[in-house]
Amino acid sequence: MKIRIIRSEKEYGQYLDWADQMFDKRVAPDTIEGEQLQVVLLLIRDYEDKHYPVPKPDPIDAIRSKMQDLGLRNKDLVGQV
Numbered sequence: 625m626k627i628r629i630i631r632s633e634k635e636y637g638q639y640l641d642w643a644d645q646m647f648d649k650r651v652a653p654d655t656i657e658g659e660q661l662q663v664v665l666l667l668i669r670d671y672e673d674k675h676y677p678v679p680k681p682d683p684i685d686a687i688r689s690k691m692q693d694l695g696l697r698n699k700d701l702v703g704q705v
Contacts (some may be wrong), residue, residue, distance in 0.1 A: 627663055631673040639664050639671075 630636050646661045653662065681689075691697070 625660065625664075627660060627667070630667050636668070636671050636675075639668055644670065 643664055651657045
């Protein structure tokens with residue numbers, strides 16, 4: 625595989641498929657294919673960061689969600705500071 629910057633959705637999909645194949649083969653990181661996989665993963669991450677940004681959560685909503693996950697209520701936090 626010739627490794628280059630991802631410029632389209634088609635190339636992005638091809639890189640994802642290739643990376644899946646390498647994972648299925650259980651490629652060792654210290655091999656040529658393993659090093660290529662590491663570079664491809666960096667390119668995939670860069671493409672995703674640019675084209676599929678994940679918005680940061682509202683801090684209050686994040687706290688409320690975590691409290692709900694832990695089964696905590698507001699009164700459980702009183703006096704904890």
